Amino acid sequence: MSSENVTREESLDPEDWQLMRALGQRMVDDMLTYLQTVRDRHVWQPLPTEVKAYFNQPLPIESQGPEKTYQDFLEYVLPHPMGNIHPRFWGWVIGTGTPLGMLADMLAAGMNPNVGGADHVANYVESQVLDWCKEMLAYPTEASGLLVSGGSMANLVGLTVARNNKADFDLRQQGIYASPRRMTLYGSNETHSSVQKAVELLGLGSDSFRQIPVNKDFQIDLSELEIAIARDREAGCQPFCIVGNAGTVNTGAIDDLDTLASICCREKLWFHVDGAFGALANLSPELRPLVAGMEKADSLAFDLHKWMYIPYEVGCALVRQEEAHRKAFALTPDYLTHSDRGLAGGKIWFSDYGVQLSRGFRALKVWMSLKEHGVQKYGRLIQQNVDQANYLAKLVENSADLQLLAPVPLNIVCFRFTSDQLNDESLNELNKELLIQLHESGVAAPSYTLINGRYALRVAITNHRSRRQDFETLVGEVVRLGNKLLQ
Numbered sequence: 001m002s003s004e005n006v007t008r009e010e011s012l013d014p015e016d017w018q019l020m021r022a023l024g025q026r027m028v029d030d031m032l033t034y035l036q037t038v039r040d041r042h043v044w045q046p047l048p049t050e051v052k053a054y055f056n057q058p059l060p061i062e063s064q065g066p067e068k069t070y071q072d073f074l075e076y077v078l079p080h081p082m083g084n085i086h087p088r089f090w091g092w093v094i095g096t097g098t099p100l101g102m103l104a105d106m107l108a109a110g111m112n113p114n115v116g117g118a119d120h121v122a123n124y125v126e127s128q129v130l131d132w133c134k135e136m137l138a139y140p141t142e143a144s145g146l147l148v149s150g151g152s153m154a155n156l157v158g159l160t161v162a163r164n165n166k167a168d169f170d171l172r173q174q175g176i177y178a179s180p181r182r183m184t185l186y187g188s189n190e191t192h193s194s195v196q197k198a199v200e201l202l203g204l205g206s207d208s209f210r211q212i213p214v215n216k217d218f219q220i221d222l223s224e225l226e227i228a229i230a231r232d233r234e235a236g237c238q239p240f241c242i243v244g245n246a247g248t249v250n251t252g253a254i255d256d257l258d259t260l261a262s263i264c265c266r267e268k269l270w271f272h273v274d275g276a277f278g279a280l281a282n283l284s285p286e287l288r289p290l291v292a293g294m295e296k297a298d299s300l301a302f303d304l305h306k307w308m309y310i311p312y313e314v315g316c317a318l319v320r321q322e323e324a325h326r327k328a329f330a331l332t333p334d335y336l337t338h339s340d341r342g343l344a345g346g347k348i349w350f351s352d353y354g355v356q357l358s359r360g361f362r363a364l365k366v367w368m369s370l371k372e373h374g375v376q377k378y379g380r381l382i383q384q385n386v387d388q389a390n391y392l393a394k395l396v397e398n399s400a401d402l403q404l405l406a407p408v409p410l411n412i413v414c415f416r417f418t419s420d421q422l423n424d425e426s427l428n429e430l431n432k433e434l435l436i437q438l439h440e441s442g443v444a445a446p447s448y449t450l451i452n453g454r455y456a457l458r459v460a461i462t463n464h465r466s467r468r469q470d471f472e473t474l475v476g477e478v479v480r481l482g483n484k485l486l487q
């Protein structure tokens with residue numbers, strides 16, 4: 001066959017590598033400038049109608065090339081961020097990211113390994129990161145674990161192992177149908193919704209998650225907990241797990257984890273800790289005592305994209321008994337058999353420990369970030385955020401127009417604008433409108449919650465860019481908007 005008759009073969013690589021190189025360098029430059037100047041911009045602004053409309057375009061059929069594509073990104077995507085990289089973003093519990101974290105994700109995507117298994121370096125990087133995580137949280141070194149998309153997935157992994165391990169039948173084969181008794185688990189009514197979601201996904205039914213009342217510090221009420229367990233046993237249920245909170249999403253409350261661990265030990269229950277952000281308090285010597293007992297958990301879920309400030313997505317699930325962890329997830333069909341040598345060798349197959357088979361190289365940004373800054377610096381930044389929360393609480397307490405609505409044990413401050421002229425219901429309406437106006441002003445972005453029925457402005461500080469002055473700005477703006485709304 002002559003070469004003219006051969007179909008031209010294609011690839012997705014650039015036709016002109018020199019142009020792609022220049023474009024890539026421009027992107028890196030643009031993004032570093034973007035990060036360096038983030039403080040000069042609004043935290044958030046509503047998306048203009050024409051930008052929203054832009055995202056109704058037909059599927060691209062023909063090539064428009066890389067430069068025009070990047071131009072579209074610059075025009076329609078980059079100027080309209082969520083705002084969480086800004087120094088005055090404190091909504092929900094959302095991390096900030098870092099420049100090297102951004103670059104690390106680029107390197108990871110360039111190598112583009114599948115970290116589900118096989119013998120290649122990414123698995124070793126992830127193992128190293130897991131060992132470092134265990135050390136950071138004083139968790140047993142022989143524990144197993146894996147990096148996941150975030151706290152929700154980490155809770156699902158931990159609770160799956162708990163359920164399968166505590167079922168007295170082969171749950172994987174027979175399913176929850178085979179359970180002679182309702183399997184029940186316990187956590188405070190301040191527990192994050194992802195735990196309920198996991199319980200639902202595991203087929204246990206949300207009714208099986210017994211939500212125990214909290215004390216005035218929003219920690220699980222231990223005597224109510226013990227009563228609930230005893231009542232369930234009497235009724236023929238099978239209590240199997242307690243979920244402890246290391247940092248609740250509403251107020252940052254930390255349950256008495258040591259006592260929860262003893263109750264689990266006595267009652268032969270699985271002890272799962274949701275430490276999404278609060279677990280990292282262990283990095284600060286001053287805060288460490290707050291999370292004592294966390295290291296006794298049978299499984300521990302936490303995030304690296306929140307209080308470790310690493311770019312989305314990355315969370316971590318650790319499980320004390322490696323065998324129990326493996327038993328819950330390992331499934332090895334012929335086409336995934338691990339071999340002794342060659343590319344399919346290697347001891348570490350993370351797909352045996354979680355839901356995903358194909359997995360990205362999210363470990364690299366964690367590995368590089370820990371090397372870049374060292375763990376001590378993270379401890380100082382976490383302490384800095386807690387100090388800032390206390391500073392803000394003091395500013396609130398010192399203002400006649402503001403009211404603190406919950407204790408501040410960690411990095412979350414719940415407060416509201418208040419006035420003698422208004423009842424709770426009107427104050428709820430006023431603060432709701434105030435928060436929207438604050439968001440629209442672009443000055444600061446707290447979120448909201450209800451504390452005992454009161455609408456609260458909620459400031460959760462997992463932000464390494466915030467400065468004390470930013471909290472002064474927030475308080476000034478809340479007081480100004482509140483008084484304007486009063487008129």
Ligand SMILES: *Cc1c(COP(=O)(O)O)cnc(C)c1O
Pocket residue numbers: 093149150151152153192194247248249274275276277303315
């Ligand atoms: C954020 C959060 C979660 C869920 O983690 P994701 O990373 O968002 O999936 C679970 N528990 C608590 C306490 C959280 O703050």
